[in-house]
Amino acid sequence: MTDDDPDRWYSTNSVGVPSWLLASPLFNARAPALTLHGTRETHPGLFRVLDEAGSQEEAAEIFDHYMTVQFGPIFEGQNGPSWRRTYLDLLRGWGVDSSSPHGAVLKGWVESRFGLVPTYHKETLGGFPSEAWAVYFEEKASRCYHASGINFQLDLLYEYAQWCLRRFAHPGPRRVTLWRGSNDCEQQLLEGTLRDPWCVLRLNNVISFTSSRERADEFGDWVLEVDIPTCKLLYFPGLIREPVFNSEREYLVLGGAYLVAARRSLY
Numbered sequence: 653m654t655d656d657d658p659d660r661w662y663s664t665n666s667v668g669v670p671s672w673l674l675a676s677p678l679f680n681a682r683a684p685a686l687t688l689h690g691t692r693e694t695h696p697g698l699f700r701v702l703d704e705a706g707s708q709e710e711a712a713e714i715f716d717h718y719m720t721v722q723f724g725p726i727f728e729g730q731n732g733p734s735w736r737r738t739y740l741d742l743l744r745g746w747g748v749d750s751s752s753p754h755g756a757v758l759k760g761w762v763e764s765r766f767g768l769v770p771t772y773h774k775e776t777l778g779g780f781p782s783e784a785w786a787v788y789f790e791e792k793a794s795r796c797y798h799a800s801g802i803n804f805q806l807d808l809l810y811e812y813a814q815w816c817l818r819r820f821a822h823p824g825p826r827r828v829t830l831w832r833g834s835n836d837c838e839q840q841l842l843e844g845t846l847r848d849p850w851c852v853l854r855l856n857n858v859i860s861f862t863s864s865r866e867r868a869d870e871f872g873d874w875v876l877e878v879d880i881p882t883c884k885l886l887y888f889p890g891l892i893r894e895p896v897f898n899s900e901r902e903y904l905v906l907g908g909a910y911l912v913a914a915r916r917s918l919y
Contacts, residue, residue: 683882698812699811712893719739737797737802746904753791756773756791757792762907768857770856771855806886823889827881832862832876846914852910860897860905862902870919875914877914887902
């Protein structure tokens with residue numbers, strides 16, 4: 653392996669699974685449950701009330717109310733009242749541009765909690781150090797978000813998503829088939845070729861998918877079909893009360909190496 657090989661970059665995490673294993677197709681095939689250590693223990697009241705919810709819609713209302721009380725939108729700063737940046741602002745920013753500072757903060761949270769280091773932000777993150785890495789480091793440390801405890805907000809969003817998946821078994825109890833349009837598949841290949849029935853691609857540490865094959869066709873020369881373990885879902889449609897993406901079928905998925913069926917786009 654060389655210094656440009658992301659297999660050398662995995663770091664510690666908060667889920668008790670070696671990061672190299674978490675990033676592998678072997679982990680995806682087994683799809684065990686994951687939990688961020690300490691998150692539920694820190695917020696027992698939220699999950700106690702959630703356990704009384706009779707539907708996904710009711711749970712979403714409970715979660716929204718709790719997050720508003722805990723994290724904003726206003727706090728007292730040195731210069732008077734200020735607006736907090738919330739996980740909703742972050743997701744909306746990601747939806748506009750995943751290589752924006754919003755995207756860097758989200759990638760940084762995945763790196764911190766799951767030990768999965770990004771491979772792309774504005775450009776390929778190759779050998780370290782480099783200008784590309786410097787830009788990513790600067791943007792992921794954005795004070796406007798970290799002053800609002802954004803990592804703790806995302807911790808709760810992930811744990812809430814996993815609670816919903818286990819409670820309501822939607823969009824699937826253990827895995828869900830999703831699609832993604834892409835133009836740079838050749839650079840991501842680890843095993844096989846794009847013309848094989850299945851190949852292995854290394855995806856960025858957090859990435860968007862859709863539940864619509866037709867929608868994926870609009871976003872690249874290739875369409876990737878992947879069986880995603882639900883333990884790697886951070887966001888899925890219907891999870892929260894307020895839509896945050898332009899597409900109602902968009903999912904946010906933890907990345908790594910995936911077994912993929914690549915097909916030419918219909919467009």
